[in-house]
Amino acid sequence: MAGPKITHVSVTPVAVLDAPLLNASGVHEPYQLRSVIEIDTDAGLSGLAEAYGDDPTLANLRAAAPALVGVDVFDLNELNRRVALALGAVTPGSPTELVGRASRQKTVAQTYGAFEVACYDAQGKATDLRVCDLLGGAVRDSVPYSAYLFYRWAKHPEHAVPDDYPEDDWGAALDPDGIVTQARRMVDTYGFGSLKLKGGVFEPEAEVEAIAALRDAFPDLPLRLDPNANWSVATSLRVTPRLEGLLEYLEDPTEGNPGMAEVARKTTLPLATNMCVTSFEEIPEAAALDSVAVVLSDHHYWGGFRASQRLAGICDTFGWGLSMHSNTHLGISLAAMTQLAAATPNLTYACDTHSPWQREEIIEPGALRWSQGSLAVPEGPGLGVELDRDALARLHEQYLACGLRSRDDKTAMLRADPSWPTHRPRF
Structure with missing residues (x-):
């Protein structure tokens, strides 16, 4: 028919x-x-x-x-x-x-x-x-998400914004105390049950201190750290002993499957990735080298829902854990992430989301409801959201x-700080 x-x-x-x-x-x-x-x-x-x-x-x-x-x-x-x-x-x-x-x-x-x-x-x-339901049926009625913590400035540099640009009220977070304060607001507001810190910004030892401060402040919540491959293998091997016992997983400490595999052999920390396993053609190398323990899926670049379910099956085959990556997104993507996660049995790690940083929306309100750090699967047909x-x-x-037509975090930083080192890995 x-x-x-x-x-x-x-x-x-x-x-x-x-x-x-x-x-x-x-x-x-x-x-x-x-x-x-x-x-x-x-x-x-x-x-x-x-x-x-x-x-x-x-x-x-x-x-x-x-x-x-x-x-x-x-x-x-x-x-x-x-x-x-x-x-x-x-x-x-x-x-x-x-x-x-x-x-x-x-x-x-x-x-x-x-x-x-x-x-x-x-x-x-x-x-x-x-x-x-079209993807096989919901195995969970709500999908847990993780608080996404960032080092940040209080506001954008004056040269980068128009005079009437509306800054938010989160303030700066440039040290462990600032990160803990940010985390507490997210937990109090959304009820998140796990915390992820975007790292690779400051010296690794400083970011370890932030993780330790989060562990002291939230002794029962799983913690994650993501340096975005900004550590060398040598740096990763120096730092990981201090993180063992503190993290649920360490995401992309260093670049590429060979480097990740070298780190994985010498730490008990599960290594996660959304950088060295980002397509099906990259899976054989990761499996051969045993470089990762958790893959962060993302339907935006894996090829949609069916491809993401294929990835879930492969992760199940290799015994890899499965989580979900987030970039800055709006409600349509968040609804899609939630529908997919609800229908993926082995997606057992809380998903990433940038939602707490979002101040504007393109969907009609009411379809996406937060409770205890989770989103209920929208009730309407399809994605369950309507366009505003x-x-x-x-x-x-x-x-x-x-005037922006591409994302360029490096150039934005160099305009604010011309001394910013651009080589990778930086540490």
């Missing part, structure tokens, strides 16, 4: 306010870029998705969009075929260095995955089923006005 067929695809870039969050690359700019994908069908049903909003991602989405007209929203193999053909010999690109080296496979997967999510949303509306048209228009205007 034929399902609804795509009649039109739109891709709308938006810019959302972001905080001056520090990381291994530099500092977040005042705005982060996202794109909103909408598909219309001949049945009068629509489907939503959200993706990165940098120029290369937008170019790929827009190149593929016209080729999807006429595709049945249930025919995902045809969807994938048309995306791959439409991209042709596109130069491989990546919206962020954090997904490892670029490849054509990744570029096609990132593009296809965005449209696949929108098709699943339309499938759900056509069948009156949630996406998690006024917000979409406003955030698109903000995109046009802000």
Whole structure:
């Protein structure tokens, strides 16, 4: 039986306010870029998705969009075929260095995955089923998330923002006390049951002190540290003994599967990654070298829901744990993450989320409800969220006005601090 067929695809870039969050690359700019994908069908049903909003991602989405007209929203193999053909010999690109080296496979997967999510949303509306039901059924009614802690400045540098830019009220966090204060606010506000610190910013010993302070302040909560591969192997081996017994896992202390494997052989800490295992072609090396114990999935760059479930099965086969990566996202992506996590039995680690840093939204309120650090699976069909048209228009205007067309944390930092060392690893 034929399902609804795509009649039109739109891709709308938006810019959302972001905080001056520090990381291994530099500092977040005042705005982060996202794109909103909408598909219309001949049945009068629509489907939503959200993706990165940098120029290369937008170019790929827009190149593929016209080729999807006429595709049945249930025919995902045809969807994938048309995306791959439409991209042709596109130069491989990546919206962020954090997904490892670029490849054509990744570029096609990132593009296809965005449209696949929108098709699943339309499938759900056509069948009156949630996406998690279409993915095999919910194994959990709510999905735990982890507080995402960042070193940060109190506000963006004056040169980086317009005079009327609305800064947030989180204040600076540049030492252990600041990180603990930030964590306490997140736990008190959202009820998070685990804490992750974005590291790779300061000397490793200083970040170990922050982890120790978090352990003292929150003795019962699992802790994670992510240096984003900004430590050398030698530094990692020097630092890991001080972290043993403190962390649930250490994420990407050093670069690449060979380096991670060398560290893994000499520590009892589980090593996690969203940098050296970011596509199916990178899995054999990780398995052969025994470089990782936990993989952080992300449907945005693995290729959507079905590919993420394939990844979950592979992780189960190799005995790897499974968690979920987050970049700056809005409510459509958060709903998609929640639906996928609800239907993935072996995703047993709390997922990452940037939600506490988010101050603007593109979905109608009420569908996503936090309780005790978890999100209830949205109740409506498909993703369970609806687009706020006024917000979409406003955030698109903000995109046009802000002038940013790609994420560049390094350049943003160099404008504020020309002495910032750009070599990697820095420690």
